[in-house]
Amino acid sequence: MPIYQSIILGAVQGLSEFLPISSSGHLSLLARFFGIYENTLFYSVVLHLGTLIPVIIILRKKILGLMKSPNLFFNLILATIPAGLVGIIFSKVLLVDTLFENTPVLLSITFLITALEMFICSKISKEERLYNGVNKKTAFIMGCGQAVGVLTGISRSGSTILFGNIAGVNKQDNADFAFLMSIPIILSAVLLESVELATCGSPISIDFLPLFFGVLSASVFGYISINFMLSVIKKANYKWFGYYMVFISIVNLISCLI
Numbered sequence: 001m002p003i004y005q006s007i008i009l010g011a012v013q014g015l016s017e018f019l020p021i022s023s024s025g026h027l028s029l030l031a032r033f034f035g036i037y038e039n040t041l042f043y044s045v046v047l048h049l050g051t052l053i054p055v056i057i058i059l060r061k062k063i064l065g066l067m068k069s070p071n072l073f074f075n076l077i078l079a080t081i082p083a084g085l086v087g088i089i090f091s092k093v094l095l096v097d098t099l100f101e102n103t104p105v106l107l108s109i110t111f112l113i114t115a116l117e118m119f120i121c122s123k124i125s126k127e128e129r130l131y132n133g134v135n136k137k138t139a140f141i142m143g144c145g146q147a148v149g150v151l152t153g154i155s156r157s158g159s160t161i162l163f164g165n166i167a168g169v170n171k172q173d174n175a176d177f178a179f180l181m182s183i184p185i186i187l188s189a190v191l192l193e194s195v196e197l198a199t200c201g202s203p204i205s206i207d208f209l210p211l212f213f214g215v216l217s218a219s220v221f222g223y224i225s226i227n228f229m230l231s232v233i234k235k236a237n238y239k240w241f242g243y244y245m246v247f248i249s250i251v252n253l254i255s256c257l258i
Contacts (some may be wrong), residue, residue, distance in 0.1 A: 054220075083146040108250070121158065121161060
């Protein structure tokens with residue numbers, strides 16, 4: 001893989017992992033555009049690890065606080081369970097990833113679902129009173145939102161924040177907990193992909209220089225996107241992400257037709 005492709009893939013992974021625009025959907029689009037069909041699983045594992053770096057840097061105090069707050073730690077585990085179960089069922093039992101590879105037009109539908117989520121999120125954030133903190137009930141509701149985001153083309157962060165709004169979680173706690181939730185789910189994705197990679201039996205050709213730049217790009221743009229998203233959540237201005245998702249849905253549909 002050329003270095004420029006690794007940088008682009010890393011940038012898209014870093015931005016779309018935390019912005020409500022679906023990292024899986026965008027990487028699927030880019031892979032099709034660049035004609036990347038080899039070692040895609042390996043690069044997915046490594047780029048996911050790259051996005052963990054900015055989360056740990058920005059939320060280091062919250063992460064350390066998990067050790068001092070059993071309730072917060074339990075809420076994080078509770079919120080992770082729905083996405084973990086749905087992810088295993090979708091990828092190992094229903095083979096949904098294969099379905100999207102064979103029928104890429106489905107991506108346009110899930111992109112539109114993300115767009116709808118953003119329009120709803122924008123409306124709720126501005127009209128409803130959000131005053132709840134993160135407790136067992138709200139954590140589980142946000143976890144169900146993260147489970148919805150497991151499907152390719154539906155934003156994990158967008159769904160999580162939307163369900164947090166539906167649960168009435170205040171903006172600051174919603175943002176902090178949503179990004180905190182990304183840590184176990186990214187680690188889970190890396191673990192599942194690593195197991196699949198180890199058992200596939202296919203030889204892997206690794207070019208370390210493009211890999212390094214891809215991870216660096218994912219980390220840098222992940223850092224930028226987290227900070228940007230934190231400001232977006234405070235302003236509750238999600239509609240522009242909705243308009244973008246409608247646009248990218250149309251782009252994917254056209255690419256499938258031609």
